[in-house]
Amino acid sequence: MLETPVASRRAVLTRVAATAGLVAAGPGIDLVTPVPALAAPGRTKQRKKGKQEKRSKKAHKKTRSTAYRRKTVMLSTADRHLVGRFSYGINAGLAKQVGKAGGAKAWFEGQLDPASISDPYTDGLKSWWPGLANSPQVLWANTQSGVEPSWQVMANYQRWALARRIHSGRQLLEVMTEFWENHLHVPVNGDGAFTYRVAYGELIRRHALGSFVDMLTDAITHPAMGIFLNNAVSTRRAPNENLGRELLELHTVGRGNYDEGDVKDSARILTGWRVDAYRTWNAGYVPGDHATGPVSVMGFNDPNASTDGQDLTRRYLRYLALHPATAQRIGRKLAVKFVRDDPPQTLVDELASVYLANDGRVIPVLRALVGSSAFAGSVGAKVRDPGEDVVATYRVLGVSPTRPTTDDDAANAMLWQVASLGAVPFGWARPDGAPIDNASWATTSRMLAAFDVHYSLSGQWWPSKGATFAKHVSWLPQKQIRFDRFVDHLSRQLLQRPASPTMLKACGEATGIGRKTVITRKHDLVKWGMPRLLTTLLDSPTHMSR
DSSP: OOOSOOOOHHHHHHHHHHHHTSSOOOTTOOSSSOOOOOOOTTOOOOOOTTHHHHHHHHHGGGGOOOGGGGGSOOOOHHHHHHHHHTSSOOOHHHHHHHHHHTSHHHHHHHHTOGGGSOOHHHHTGGGGSGGGGOOHHHHHHHHHHTSSOHHHHHHHHHHHHHHHHHHOSOHHHHHHHHHHHHHTOOOTTSTTTHHHHHHHHHHHHHHTTSBHHHHHHHHHTSHHHHHHTTGGGOOSSSOOOHHHHHIIIIISSOTTSOOHHHHHHHHHHTTTEEEOTTTTOOEEEOGGGOOOSOEEETTEEEOOOOSOOHHHHHHHHHHHHTSHHHHHHHHHHHHHHHTOSSOOHHHHHHHHHHHHHTTTBHHHHHHHHHTSHHHHTOTTOOBOOHHHHHHHHHHHHTOEEOOOSSTTSHHHHHHHHHHHTTOOTTOOOSTTOSOOSSTTTOOHHHHHHHHHHHHHHHHTOSSOSSEEOOOGGGGOSSSEEEHHHHHHHHHHHHHSSOOOHHHHHHHHHHHTOOTTOEEETTSHIIIIIHHHHHHHHHTSTTTTBO
């Protein structure tokens, strides 16, 4: 029975996390004292002691059934692993799709062809924020007049990305779009780059499952990249080395494979790709600004005699994209993102070999990755970053944002939720992109912030509008069910696995309910205690991993 006043929820959940090994116990984290039960907000009159317990005994025989298990499509460990790594969270709908496809491998193959997946709802999400469709010139005029400042446009671009990840049936495409948009990073807060940043993201999305050669070529010559790394103002008289250097260091071969002479010639090759920034915002190639004369970068040699260096740029970028050092870097980065932080060199070598043998095409490399023994053995080895955490929480709770009309609506507010965990999509200020390792996101501060987000979403308190929510009573799989079986049902729904003894104990301590207590729609737990129960499962290491 839910009787006593609410204790500090953060202390309770920190203690649970420490018990599960997510954080270390320390001063102020009590691992011994029992957790008090939950009380109804403002409730002063207690029910007669033992009333619900007696009812539980009478109904005990009726609640022994495990029929509730048939209500959830459960994936095998291997299938859950594959789908979890290449989606933003396995909810009931996705689990059914995987089952209908014939398993995770068949689902994965279908996802590799996103054009074959009809998803009109997700295709229409961009219209929720009309300013995203504006031209660079209109975007600039609107930010100058204050009609729609640049920061607002970019915040809406971030929201659009989050909304796609929540709703999309093309989950693998969204995952790979984020991966490449992070690798060929142009931050949304870059001065002037906002005018072309939406178009840049759409370009990356078109190439996300195609050829890295084509993606690199189009990204490096794109106005957004040129504005961000100063290539838009680089000329034959004053070559700017920013893009030429980052192209080598971050986008392709990596440090230790080039020298300063290579950087200078790399910059000269890229001259001519201009943007008339802060005036017309027109972008194009200006032959008169191209620096001619012989160039040599890591074995790429060219007389560079023509003032039209567009073909030279494309040949140079293709050379870098298919360089063995680039193949190693791409292979390792994919392995770190989708396998583990310390992938075996044998896997990296295999991915690099497949990459080169297929002329830089992405799909064969992904097939080789998911078919490797290293991938199969990496279950639970990756931590969700802030964006992945929030999106997965929306998905498994069935919170579906709708077209926003106010700042407080879910489709807008979810960006601030992600920010509260320490990062927002494409907001990393440096050109190297946000970290993809565990250590960067497995911190105590991030964990505590995640607790708050999980709790507010479970309680439907913030955001509280602009979305469809699952009613708390809808989580009951049958009219009455024993508490331990209810926890098991929720674990299957939210975490795609049966409740462990540790999870059952944590849920019992968090709510103050005994395992054999019978839960009905009129039980205090369903009336006002569900947020605390739901968030106990969401605060687990299982939900915070992928």
